[in-house]
Amino acid sequence: MQEKQGLSAGTAHHVHRTLRNALNVAVRRGYLGTNPVVLAAPPKLDEEEPEPYEIGEIKRLLKTAEEQPRNGARWVFALALGLRQGEALGLKWEDVDLYASMIRIRRGRVRPKYLHGCEDGSCGRKKASYCPQRKQTRPETGRTKSKAGRRVIDLPAPLLELLKQHKAQQDAERVTARQLWKDKGYVFAKPDGEPLNPFTDYHEWKALLVKTGLREARLHDARHTAATVLLILGVPTPTAMAIMGWSTAAMATRYQHMSDAIRNDVAVRVAGLLWEPTEDQDDDPEGGQETA
Numbered sequence: 001m002q003e004k005q006g007l008s009a010g011t012a013h014h015v016h017r018t019l020r021n022a023l024n025v026a027v028r029r030g031y032l033g034t035n036p037v038v039l040a041a042p043p044k045l046d047e048e049e050p051e052p053y054e055i056g057e058i059k060r061l062l063k064t065a066e067e068q069p070r071n072g073a074r075w076v077f078a079l080a081l082g083l084r085q086g087e088a089l090g091l092k093w094e095d096v097d098l099y100a101s102m103i104r105i106r107r108g109r110v111r112p113k114y115l116h117g118c119e120d121g122s123c124g125r126k127k128a129s130y131c132p133q134r135k136q137t138r139p140e141t142g143r144t145k146s147k148a149g150r151r152v153i154d155l156p157a158p159l160l161e162l163l164k165q166h167k168a169q170q171d172a173e174r175v176t177a178r179q180l181w182k183d184k185g186y187v188f189a190k191p192d193g194e195p196l197n198p199f200t201d202y203h204e205w206k207a208l209l210v211k212t213g214l215r216e217a218r219l220h221d222a223r224h225t226a227a228t229v230l231l232i233l234g235v236p237t238p239t240a241m242a243i244m245g246w247s248t249a250a251m252a253t254r255y256q257h258m259s260d261a262i263r264n265d266v267a268v269r270v271a272g273l274l275w276e277p278t279e280d281q282d283d284d285p286e287g288g289q290e291t292a
Helices: 009-029 055-066 072-080 084-087 157-180 198-210 221-232 237-244 250-255 261-275 277-283
Strands: 104-106 107-111 141-143 150-154
Touching: 055 072, 055 198, 055 221, 072 084, 072 157, 072 198, 072 221, 084 198, 141 250, 157 261, 221 237, 237 250
Parallel strands: none
Antiparallel strands: 104 150, 107 141
């Protein structure tokens, strides 16, 4: 049904898994004899191979991000630290230690969900999210994706300085907004202090790519890019797990994709090992044999 409606296999798979788990609870509680969902095979997931940006492209992205009029540090956090979208948007100043140059990941921004606030849909808007009197039915933030997601990350010196500049800019916005400011403590916020909407954040990422002149990429590919940088640096897997918030070492294989920089390095090493000149070849540049 999901696929017939034009939704992705991933969405259909998620619906299948959610319904299966819910009905399994009903079976355990005696409301159902069997779970009918287990009879339906979920769609096969063909995961799209991510293409992380190369080092030169990352530098271009970082430069463009730092030139953004607002919240440019948000994209530097994604590319340099590999924060998930929810982790970046859910980050609060209470999680930041500017003196120790570190941040604590404790929560994630949750996609907002609304109900109509008007009576009987009198606002004329089909979607509750567009209702002028909408009521939010979901908390702004929730727990991290996993226990491993709750972690401490040290900030590179350039990112620390950028974060200090970002804080100064936000403090100025607080003064400008005056009584309209919502003091919710978000590191990345709207001009009135409200948290950023994940949907808007996604489109700002796309706009950043266009402005930088780079190829199309998913927002989550920024996280893949950060993981690839760790691989290029030769960071041990346990350390990479702690930084990225991975719960298993298998995630390293999934995220750390080969880049041109790594492939080129391997090619050079193989050439040096297999085609290293012999002593005779060093003495005879032409590589020929002596004749009597």
